[in-house]
Amino acid sequence: MKRYPRKLSAIDAIVVLWATSGALLIRFGLIDDADAAPVTTYAIFTVVISVAWWVMLGAWDSRVPRVLGSGAEEYRRVFAASLWLFGLVAIFSYAFRYDTARGYVGLALPAGVIGLLVARWMVRQALCAERRRGMSSSRVLIVGGSSAADHLITSLRRMPLAGYTPVAAHITGANPSLEINLDVPVVGNAPDVQSVIDALDASRADSVAISAGSNIDPGVLRRLGWALAARETRLILAPALTDVAGPRIHTQPVAGLPLVHVSTPKLTGASRALKRLFDITGSSALLICLSPLLLAVSILVKSSSPGPVFYAQERIGIKGEKFRMYKFRSMIEKADDQLSTLLASQGSSGKPLFKVNDDPRITSVGRVLRKYSLDELPQLINVLRGSMSLVGPRPQRAGEVALYDDDAHRRLYVSPGMSGLWQVSGRSNLSWEESIQLDLYYVENWSLIQDIVILFKTFKAVFASQGAV
Numbered sequence: 001m002k003r004y005p006r007k008l009s010a011i012d013a014i015v016v017l018w019a020t021s022g023a024l025l026i027r028f029g030l031i032d033d034a035d036a037a038p039v040t041t042y043a044i045f046t047v048v049i050s051v052a053w054w055v056m057l058g059a060w061d062s063r064v065p066r067v068l069g070s071g072a073e074e075y076r077r078v079f080a081a082s083l084w085l086f087g088l089v090a091i092f093s094y095a096f097r098y099d100t101a102r103g104y105v106g107l108a109l110p111a112g113v114i115g116l117l118v119a120r121w122m123v124r125q126a127l128c129a130e131r132r133r134g135m136s137s138s139r140v141l142i143v144g145g146s147s148a149a150d151h152l153i154t155s156l157r158r159m160p161l162a163g164y165t166p167v168a169a170h171i172t173g174a175n176p177s178l179e180i181n182l183d184v185p186v187v188g189n190a191p192d193v194q195s196v197i198d199a200l201d202a203s204r205a206d207s208v209a210i211s212a213g214s215n216i217d218p219g220v221l222r223r224l225g226w227a228l229a230a231r232e233t234r235l236i237l238a239p240a241l242t243d244v245a246g247p248r249i250h251t252q253p254v255a256g257l258p259l260v261h262v263s264t265p266k267l268t269g270a271s272r273a274l275k276r277l278f279d280i281t282g283s284s285a286l287l288i289c290l291s292p293l294l295l296a297v298s299i300l301v302k303s304s305s306p307g308p309v310f311y312a313q314e315r316i317g318i319k320g321e322k323f324r325m326y327k328f329r330s331m332i333e334k335a336d337d338q339l340s341t342l343l344a345s346q347g348s349s350g351k352p353l354f355k356v357n358d359d360p361r362i363t364s365v366g367r368v369l370r371k372y373s374l375d376e377l378p379q380l381i382n383v384l385r386g387s388m389s390l391v392g393p394r395p396q397r398a399g400e401v402a403l404y405d406d407d408a409h410r411r412l413y414v415s416p417g418m419s420g421l422w423q424v425s426g427r428s429n430l431s432w433e434e435s436i437q438l439d440l441y442y443v444e445n446w447s448l449i450q451d452i453v454i455l456f457k458t459f460k461a462v463f464a465s466q467g468a469v
Contacts, residue, residue, distance in 0.1 A: 004127060004136070005063040009054075011119050012063075016053045019112030020046045027104045042104060047402060049089070062226045065138075066234075069127045069163040075117055082113045126160045137163045138234065142184070143170040143196060143206035147212020150182055152211045152238050157183075168203030170196055172215050191216045193224045207234040246448075271457040275389065276416065282390050282455075286457065290377060297328055298372055304365040307333040310378055315395035318415045323387035325395055326378035330366025332401070379418045391451040392417025393439040411439050414446065424457035 010194035024046050028039045056064070067074040083162035086109050093100045130136040140156065142149045153166040170188040188199035191214065200208060210226060216224070228235045239260060251258050287294075298309045311329040314322055329350065362370065369375040388395065395416035405412075421438040442450070 002065075004064065004068055004123070008063045008068075008120070008123060009058070011123065012057050012116065012144050013054050015115040015119050016050045016057075016112055019115055020050045020053075020213050022109050022111060023108035026107055027101055042101070045100075049085075049108070049238065053082070053085050054113040056085045057116075060084075060232050062369060068163070069124060069131060069136075070159065072449070074120060074124075078116050078120060079113060082109065082116070085093040125142070125161075131161050131163055134160075134165065137165040137203040138237070139167045139203070140164050140207045140209050141170060141187075141196075141200055141203050142166055142211060143172060143199075143214050143216070144209075144238075145173050145213030146182070148212035148214075152209060153183060164207070164209075167205050168199060169200040172213075182347075191220065193220060193227055196224055197227060200228075200231075200341045202379070205233075206300050206465055207236055209236040209238050211238045257428070275385070275446075275451070276447060278451065279383050279386075279389050285379045287380050287384070290380075293374075294377060298379070299367065300365050301330075301369075305332060305363045315416065316398055316412065317387055317395060318412060320401070322398070323382070323395075325388070326381055328369055328375040328378060330363060330369050330375045331361040372409050376418055383418065387415070389417045391419055391442075392425070392456050393442065407440060408436050409441055411436070413443050417459075419454060419458040422452060424454055 012340065018049070024039075024042055028042060045196060059077065060077045060323055062077040062081060063075060067077065081297055086105060089100060089105070092098065100190050125134055137160070144154055149169045149171060153169070156162070156164045156166050166184050168187045169182050169184050171182075172191040173184050174190060185203070188203045208224075225235050249260060249262060251260055253259070311327045311331070312324045313327075315325040317323045355388045362392070366375065383390055392414050393411040393416055393425070401412075421442045422435040423436055425434075
């Protein structure tokens with residue numbers, strides 16, 4: 001894993017030099033007698049700004065292993081470091097009345113940022129490919145109570161691209177004579193420094209994750225941190241918080257204690273207005289751009305089987321409000337009349353996800369439409385009218401909502417969407433419990449950036465027809 005920061009250091013240097021040198025050549029061209037002085041000055045400036053840019057990327061910890069391979073934090077740090085650098089250049093130019101060529105900055109900054117992000121993405125693909133094969137990941141020793149350790153192990157294995165591989169567990173306070181059902185070997189149980197160090201050596205781990213229920217005294221935990229620092233082993237604290245995104249977590253040191261503040265999720269006022277503006281703009285643009293495709297699909301549906309082109313069904317939206325959701329018809333006429341019989345025959349009539357496996361009601365054209373989610377396109381009308389959003393939990397029938405537990409009802413806090421987290425994380429291949437967990441994560445951690453990322457992932461999932469039904 002250590003080779004990736006070194007590789008990124010070299011790649012950053014190459015990209016930065018490419019952006020600044022290219023801006024110099026494009027802005028000033030080749031050197032001639034008339035322009036020799038400004039070109040020479042900007043050649044020196046190019047060297048200085050290139051070194052400063054490279055140093056700034058390191059100062060913002062954009063190459064540290066913990067941000068590589070998963071999530072947007074790496075990209076955010078690259079972007080922030082670049083903006084800060086050129087912001088400082090602007091302040092310097094204003095303070096010392098140094099006339100920096102706008103054309104030079106206007107070329108170097110966007111070219112460098114785009115080049116850095118593309119290069120980071122390419123390196124990430126190679127890293128993720130290795131992590132899928134079980135390589136380039138931190139070997140983690142889990143320390144904590146049995147149930148908390150099991151939850152942490154399951155969570156880390158669900159996201160292998162994050163780069164953490166649980167290899168053993170140290171179940172503090174557990175009775176060695178009792179069987180502990182974990183997917184990793186249990187290599188210790190005493191809540192003291194030496195026991196954890198012995199477990200670390202036995203498991204050959206390079207990181208220690210302290211989960212809830214560890215029952216380790218604060219003084220012991222402090223000495224454990226010292227011992228791990230001396231061995232250059234990472235210490236990770238995993239509090240009993242689930243489905244909370246980074247922007248909602250704030251750490252505040254108080255009296256030597258790192259207090260973790262979790263802000264309350266809110267999708268009201270300006271946030272809701274911003275999401276609605278995004279929905280109106282996006283749905284309008286998509287309806288205009290896709291109008292030829294919508295016409296072609298309408299003709300195919302009408303000519304393939306008897307029945308209307310569009311199918312409208314009552315669904316449950318935000319705060320339990322009912323609305324009519326539109327789709328291209330992909331089933332035979334009166335398909336809903338057969339639903340209860342088909343659900344009963346496969347033994348899933350009591351589950352809050354009315355999905356029929358190998359559904360015989362789907363037409364031949366309908367299978368193609370569903371494979372590439374083309375049947376969902378008329379829901380852009382729902383988005384434009386405000387009953388749905390481009391991104392959110394999928395709307396369900398009243399019968400499905402009636403089977404919700406208290407947690408699942410939280411899905412109704414936001415407008416239902418054409419796409420959502422579970423659609424881009426496996427689509428119909430996920431279980432109901434996994435789908436609910438992803439939807440609740442979305443509700444609790446909404447952001448406009450997350451909506452944009454989900455939409456990009458949706459296009460990828462659709463074209464790859466992953467988990468299509």
